[in-house]
Amino acid sequence: MTKHNAFTFQKLAKLTFLGFALLCFISMAKQEKPVLYIIGDSTVQNSDGNGKNEYWGWGSLLKAYLDTNRIAIENHAKAGTSTRTFILDGRWDKILAELKKGDFVIMQFGHNDHSGVDDPKDQRGTLLGAGDSTRVIISRRTNQEEIVHTYGWYLQKFITEAKAKGAIPITCSLVPRNKWKNGGVVVEAAYPKWTEEIAKKNNTYYINLNSIVASKWKTLGTVEVKTFFPVDGTHTNLKGAQLNAAAVVEGLKGLKSCPLNLYLKENK
Numbered sequence: 553m554t555k556h557n558a559f560t561f562q563k564l565a566k567l568t569f570l571g572f573a574l575l576c577f578i579s580m581a582k583q584e585k586p587v588l589y590i591i592g593d594s595t596v597q598n599s600d601g602n603g604k605n606e607y608w609g610w611g612s613l614l615k616a617y618l619d620t621n622r623i624a625i626e627n628h629a630k631a632g633t634s635t636r637t638f639i640l641d642g643r644w645d646k647i648l649a650e651l652k653k654g655d656f657v658i659m660q661f662g663h664n665d666h667s668g669v670d671d672p673k674d675q676r677g678t679l680l681g682a683g684d685s686t687r688v689i690i691s692r693r694t695n696q697e698e699i700v701h702t703y704g705w706y707l708q709k710f711i712t713e714a715k716a717k718g719a720i721p722i723t724c725s726l727v728p729r730n731k732w733k734n735g736g737v738v739v740e741a742a743y744p745k746w747t748e749e750i751a752k753k754n755n756t757y758y759i760n761l762n763s764i765v766a767s768k769w770k771t772l773g774t775v776e777v778k779t780f781f782p783v784d785g786t787h788t789n790l791k792g793a794q795l796n797a798a799a800v801v802e803g804l805k806g807l808k809s810c811p812l813n814l815y816l817k818e819n820k
Contacts, residue, residue, distance in 0.1 A: 585622060585623055585624050586623050586624070586654045586655050586656065586815075587623070587624045587625070587626055587650075587651075587652075587655045587656070588614075588618070588623055588624070588625045588626070588655070588656045588657075588658065588812065588815075589626050589628060589647050589651065589655065589656065589657045589658070589719075590611040590614070590625070590626065590627040590628060590629055590658050590659075591628050591629055591638060591643070591644070591647070591657065591658070591659045591660075591661075591710070592609070592611060592629035592633075592659060592660040592661055592724075593629060593630070593631065593632065593633050593634070593660070593661060593662075593663050593664050594607070594609060594629075594630075594631035594632065594663070594786075594787060595609050595610065595660070595663060595726070595727050595786065595787065595788065595796070596609040596610060596611040596627070596629035596660050597609040597611045597612055597627050597628075597629035597630065597631070598612075598631050598787060599631070606782040606783075606789045606790070607782070607787045607788070607789065608788060608789060608790045608792070608793035608794075609629060609788070609793055609796075610727070610788075610793050610794075610796035610797040610799075610800055611627045611629050611658075611797075612627060612793065613793055613794055613797040614627075614797055614800065614801075616797075617797070617801045617816055617817060618815050618816060618817065619815050619816070619817055622815055623815040626647075628643055628646070628647060629660075630643065632664060632676070633661075633664060633676070634661060634664040634665040634667065634676045634677060634678055634706075635661045635665055635678055635703060635706030635707060635710070636665070636676060636677070636678045636700065636701075636706055637664070637676040638661070639706065639709070640693065644709075644710065644713075648713060648717065651714065651717040651719050652717060652718065652719070653717065653718025653719070654718065654719070654720075655717070655718075655719040655720070656719060656720045656721075656722060656811075656812050657710065657714045657719055657720070657721045657722070658721075658722040658723075658724065658800075658812075659707070659710055659721065659722070659723055659724065660723075660724035660725070660726060660727070660761065661703070661706075661707070661726065662703070662725070662726030662740075662743035662747070663726055663729075663786060664676050664677070665677060665678045665703045665743070666680075666743075669687065669689065669700055670687075670689035670690075670700070672692065675689070675691065675692055675693070677700075678700065678701065678702060678703045678705075678706060679700060679701060679702040679703070679705075680702065680703065680742070681702045681703065681704060681746060682702060682703065682704025682705075682707075682746040682749045682750050683702055683704065683705075684701075684702070684705065685701070685702050686699050686700065686701055687699075687700045688700075702746075703743065703746055704746045704747075704749065704750045707723065707746075707747065707750045708750055708753075708754070711723070711750065711751075711754045711756050712754070715754075720757070720810075720811060720812070721754075721756050721757070722756070722757040722758075722759065722804075722807075722810065722812065723747050723748075723750065723751045723756055723757065723758050723759070724747070724758075724759045724760075724761045724800065724803070725740075725743060725744035725747045725748070725758075725759070725760050725761050725762040725763075726740060726743050726744070726747075726761065726762060727761050727762060727765050727796050727799075728740060728762050728765055728766050728769070729785045729786050730777060730778065730780070730781050730785035730786075731785060732774055736770060737766040737769050737770060739762055739763060739766045740762050743762075744760055744762045744763070748760065757807050757810050759800065759803030759804065759806075759807070760803070761796070761799055761800065761803060764799040764802055764803055765795065765796060765799045768795060768799065777792075779791065780792025780795065801816065804816070
């Protein structure tokens with residue numbers, strides 16, 4: 553073999569290898585699993601999902617219902633967050649940087665959105681409603697002006713930006729607190745109503761967790777439900793979170809056209 557032929561062979565071999573590597577990369581990209589991103593507050597994930605102090609959120613338990621060979625799950629919910637602070641803390645931008653076509657974003661907020669909007673101690677609340685109302689405050693984070701929007705406005709932002717990435721948003725109402733009156737669960741009306749309003753406006757999937765969970769609690773009764781809450785009436789233990797996770801799946805199955813159902817385990 554001449555030097556010229558040897559050089560040509562080596563060059564050809566190198567090009568063949570690079571071509572094969574490129575094909576493998578393209579194939580792997582095509583086979584990349586979709587990701588389910590979960591966002592919310594402590595009722596969705598508490599103490600980083602490790603059950604510390606008996607607290608569990610339902611997002612930490614969805615894995616049991618999904619075929620993780622075909623879909624990945626990332627729970628970004630964080631205790632103490634509202635729709636507003638989930639954005640201000642940079643948690644949403646972190647997800648957006650990775651979000652791709654075919655992914656899912658399931659969201660549940662509300663428990664902290666009713667907190668203080670501009671008080672010195674706690675600035676995590678949002679304005680009531682699903683409209684376009686705003687309020688200008690001085691942020692204790694930056695000492696600069698901040699425009700605070702309604703609960704619905706922030707939900708709209710999640711939905712719009714998720715769709716822009718080609719992802720599929722799924723909105724959930726907040727789960728109920730352990731409050732009873734006249735033998736029935738006190739079902740939160742406002743936040744589920746606003747969540748549903750924004751979902752309908754955007755032709756987005758909606759699960760009324762408040763109603764589904766409350767219905768299950770009514771069957772179980774106050775004594776049994778009380779065992780779900782080790783300290784207060786908001787944060788569930790493992791048993792309570794399992795019930796909430798099952799309610800999420802029940803709600804999903806009720807959304808017949810939702811593609812996330814394709815990844816549910818058949819026996820769940």
